[in-house]
Amino acid sequence: MRRKGKRGLSDEDRAVWDSVRRSVTPISPVRRSKLAPPAPNAPDPGAPDNPNRKPPALPDLPGIGSARSGPAPGLHVDHAPSLSERLAQAPVQMDRKAYLRLKRGKTKPEARIDLHGMTQAQAHPALTRFLLEAHDRDYRLVLVITGKGRTGADDGPIPERRGVLKHQVPHWLSTGPLRQIVQQVTEAHMRHGGGGAYYVYLRRRK
Numbered sequence: 001m002r003r004k005g006k007r008g009l010s011d012e013d014r015a016v017w018d019s020v021r022r023s024v025t026p027i028s029p030v031r032r033s034k035l036a037p038p039a040p041n042a043p044d045p046g047a048p049d050n051p052n053r054k055p056p057a058l059p060d061l062p063g064i065g066s067a068r069s070g071p072a073p074g075l076h077v078d079h080a081p082s083l084s085e086r087l088a089q090a091p092v093q094m095d096r097k098a099y100l101r102l103k104r105g106k107t108k109p110e111a112r113i114d115l116h117g118m119t120q121a122q123a124h125p126a127l128t129r130f131l132l133e134a135h136d137r138d139y140r141l142v143l144v145i146t147g148k149g150r151t152g153a154d155d156g157p158i159p160e161r162r163g164v165l166k167h168q169v170p171h172w173l174s175t176g177p178l179r180q181i182v183q184q185v186t187e188a189h190m191r192h193g194g195g196g197a198y199y200v201y202l203r204r205r206k
Helices: 011-023 029-035 083-089 096-103 118-135 166-172 176-180
Strands: 109-116 142-145 182-187 197-202
Touching: 083 182, 096 182, 109 118, 118 142, 118 166, 118 176, 118 197, 166 176, 166 182, 166 197, 176 182
Parallel strands: 109 142
Antiparallel strands: 142 197, 182 197
16 A cells, blocks of 8 residues: 555656666766865965975085085185275285374375386386385385276177276285385275375485
């Protein structure tokens, strides 16, 4: 006896359902796993936009060392001081008050020589004659103008040092006959040429 309110499939409905079921292909388990969406709270650890993604470790280069360990043992980086720094660090051989006035540009040179446009072969004897004559006249402070050196857009594959006379003059002043009469050398104040000139303080005549 059938319960009221529930009606079974008729023969016609069952035939339609069997026809639909035969036309459907079931999804295989492998395909079903590929089509399944990822879990909402499980980000890909290798995704670029993952905030918890760790950057790849950088390999250490031989002889250089890693960024964490610093320079490789035995690798020494030496920054030689510039010519201006060496002159500024030289010991003061003259009266200190006079030296401070000199550095501030408050002492006027008694004579000057301009070596612009000269070669080394021309500048060295010209400078020697000038300083020996200045010392003979008992001058104490003279100005030697060398210039800062030429500037160029391209030095080629082997760059040349600029300001040859600027670098050579201090060497000439500390050697040969000039060494005996020169007491102090320092870069000139801006009003007297700055880095393109030198104050040369001479010793007194005996």
